[in-house]
Amino acid sequence: MTRVAAETVAEAPRPGMFSNARVHGDQFFLSGMHAGGPGGIVGGADIYLQAQEAFRRVRALTEACGAVVDDILVLRVYLTDIADRAVVGRARSEVFSGDFPCSTLVEVSALVEPGLKVEIEAQGVIGSHSGTRSAAGSDRTHTLES
DSSP states (O other), rough: EEEETTTSSSSOSSSOOOOSSSTTTTTTEEEEEEEOOTOOTTTTOOOOHHHHHHHHHHHHHHHHOOOOOGEEEEEEEESOOOGGGHHHHHHHHHHSSSSSOOEEEEEOOSSSSSTOEEEEEEEEEETGGGOOETTTEEEEEOOOOO
């Protein structure tokens, strides 16, 4: 697996804690992205602005992995208040079109920093949006690396 970074997404506050993104073969995996950072929470208490920032970071890391957002196949969205789902959905609709990723949406009691309201985790396959897949499944053969 290769560790990937994006210039516009801060790394973990302590080295060795975790990776923001990893690529293995043609698969990519993104840690949960939120709007927190050294300067505070992007968007403050506004859930829509927090969601936009989290999706911006997801997009930046996806592209750093050599993929595009349409290559994201799975999203996990964590909210501190499930009532915010429509607002987060509005921010999400600004990112995805066409074949939407599979998704899980759950309410959690808290995120890593007080005031954060949304965190988004993603994974996908580089190039999966390119039309190389048929309706019945993959037209490609994948070999997984050890």
